[in-house]
Amino acid sequence: MASATRPATVRERVAASDRSIGRLLLVAAGALFWGWLLVSWVNRWLGGVLVPIGEPLVSAAAVEATLAALPGLAAYAADAAFVVELTPQLARGTWLTVVITAVSLVVGFVIAVPLAVARVYGRFSAWLSLAYTELLRGTPLLAQLFVLYYGLNLASYVPGALSGVFARGVVWVAILGFTLNGAAYQAEYIRGALESVEEGQITAGRAIGLSKLETIYHVVLPQGLRYAIPSWTNEFVYLIKYSSLAAFITVPELYYRADQVASETFRYTLIFVVTGVTYLALVLTASKLMGRVEEAVAIPGLGVEREE
Amino acid sequence: MSDGDFLRVTDVSKWYGDERVLHDVSFEMDRGDVTVLIGPSGSGKSTMLRCVNRLAEAQEGSIRLDGEEVLSPDLDVDELRREVGMVFQGFNLFAHLTAVGNVALGPRRVLGLSEADARERAEEQLDRVGLADQLDSYPAELSGGQQQRVGIARALAMEPKLMLFDEPTSALDPELIGEVLEAMHGLVDEGMTMLVVTHEMSFAREVADEVVFLDEGHVVERGPPDQLFERPEKERTGRFLERIASHD
Ligand SMILES: Nc1ncnc2c1ncn2[C@@H]1O[C@H](COP(=O)(O)OP(=O)(O)O)[C@@H](O)[C@H]1O
Ligand SMILES: [Mg+2]
Numbered sequence: 001m002a003s004a005t006r007p008a009t010v011r012e013r014v015a016a017s018d019r020s021i022g023r024l025l026l027v028a029a030g031a032l033f034w035g036w037l038l039v040s041w042v043n044r045w046l047g048g049v050l051v052p053i054g055e056p057l058v059s060a061a062a063v064e065a066t067l068a069a070l071p072g073l074a075a076y077a078a079d080a081a082f083v084v085e086l087t088p089q090l091a092r093g094t095w096l097t098v099v100i101t102a103v104s105l106v107v108g109f110v111i112a113v114p115l116a117v118a119r120v121y122g123r124f125s126a127w128l129s130l131a132y133t134e135l136l137r138g139t140p141l142l143a144q145l146f147v148l149y150y151g152l153n154l155a156s157y158v159p160g161a162l163s164g165v166f167a168r169g170v171v172w173v174a175i176l177g178f179t180l181n182g183a184a185y186q187a188e189y190i191r192g193a194l195e196s197v198e199e200g201q202i203t204a205g206r207a208i209g210l211s212k213l214e215t216i217y218h219v220v221l222p223q224g225l226r227y228a229i230p231s232w233t234n235e236f237v238y239l240i241k242y243s244s245l246a247a248f249i250t251v252p253e254l255y256y257r258a259d260q261v262a263s264e265t266f267r268y269t270l271i272f273v274v275t276g277v278t279y280l281a282l283v284l285t286a287s288k289l290m291g292r293v294e295e296a297v298a299i300p301g302l303g304v305e306r307e308e
Numbered sequence: 309m310s311d312g313d314f315l316r317v318t319d320v321s322k323w324y325g326d327e328r329v330l331h332d333v334s335f336e337m338d339r340g341d342v343t344v345l346i347g348p349s350g351s352g353k354s355t356m357l358r359c360v361n362r363l364a365e366a367q368e369g370s371i372r373l374d375g376e377e378v379l380s381p382d383l384d385v386d387e388l389r390r391e392v393g394m395v396f397q398g399f400n401l402f403a404h405l406t407a408v409g410n411v412a413l414g415p416r417r418v419l420g421l422s423e424a425d426a427r428e429r430a431e432e433q434l435d436r437v438g439l440a441d442q443l444d445s446y447p448a449e450l451s452g453g454q455q456q457r458v459g460i461a462r463a464l465a466m467e468p469k470l471m472l473f474d475e476p477t478s479a480l481d482p483e484l485i486g487e488v489l490e491a492m493h494g495l496v497d498e499g500m501t502m503l504v505v506t507h508e509m510s511f512a513r514e515v516a517d518e519v520v521f522l523d524e525g526h527v528v529e530r531g532p533p534d535q536l537f538e539r540p541e542k543e544r545t546g547r548f549l550e551r552i553a554s555h556d
Pocket of ligand 2: 353354355474475
């Protein structure tokens, strides 16, 4: 069989992977970043088993003392200590950023697939789908969030069962906003991908007796969704960054927390550089992850042939 | 000449918008017959085939398949397509499925066989067209001739009572045509009823019971291959055959 076989086990994958220094550094940075986040979150959920809630995982004073003792780094000791002091806030805000992005993306996808299918294959439903996507893509996301939060006051309608999940009900409003908006963008990407599936395959599906919907499900979607992965990854990345708009409806996510500390300490540059790096780490993680997904579901000859 | 007690196409007409692409087309087949449709490009051959499995809708006329009116609005179209296999000029394989996956999809999803039974049936059909060693290859990994044989196996897996072939070899490099014709010969030997659009004259000569010449949507002439190829009655038929021959 000539098909491109992928390394099966983790060991093989590691063996097959590129071991350049840059790559190793990136992996190490990723491990450090996610290790810090996960430990911080778990510490908070378990009521501060490792360090008291709100305290950094490593002592800021110790970091400052260590750096101060090192020639050349002493000048940065105070800034480093400040950043370490900041980390509990960052970890807390990042949790909401990650949750809002992930939930909105996944639920948005579930909505986007039928929207895209309706757009390509529907008649009346194609118009509905078009109207929806144009409305949501054609108006500012922030305005949509304001309508949901201030206009419709949806936060006060969050069901009791849900309201306990997050400290603030408004988180659900943000998730709803990003879901509805993201669904429109995702639908647009998926639509393009569905349209690139050859007509002849649909004919072939119908010719063996599959109904139109069955043909879409068994023939068009498996290919179209694969084609959609690269542009869908872009939407993922956008959503991570756009999720910061939730701050404007008072959701205490990453940007909100950073802004809060900054307005108290006036150390805008340092705080937003660190916050920016945190977003960057999330974005890189997302695109790496999607690259892996794309590889894992790749089929020889389908879409862009990858260099093996 | 056939009695047409298996497939009887009577005065079928079809328009695309204002353009009439089939004019009162009639021909008939018995079970086990092989009928070859020939004609210039755009003469309506594909459209005629597609009317038989309702991928295209004829507006007038009648197509009776095994006693049932195909053009009836009450007909279960998916049921019809289960019984009529189709092979395409461009293969139209499902690009995301292996050879086995392509062939098993119909049995699994349309006939409702279990995963294992559908796979077993797919393997049998691929074996039948000489592809037992390519079961898990994806379409992109197969030659055109192999892809077309998967296309044939995919249609056969539904155990159709009629097979439609729409120029099955015209997208193939010359050296790959033989293997597809060989697979089709195999079906003829097994007694499959086949309606074939092709310009492979030697194939038509060897296996066709009747050749139907279509031009601009009209049946210009029909008859046994020897007669039609050697002593065409209509001038248009003769000219077309000369053109085809000079291409070979
Ligand atoms: N889906 C369609 N819509 C409009 N016209 C079509 C369509 N399919 C075929 N035609 C027209 O019908 C005529 C017959 O086409 P076709 O059956 O494909 O011919 P052939 O298979 O003999 O080359 C041509 O003029 C073609 O342009
Ligand atoms: Mg044709």
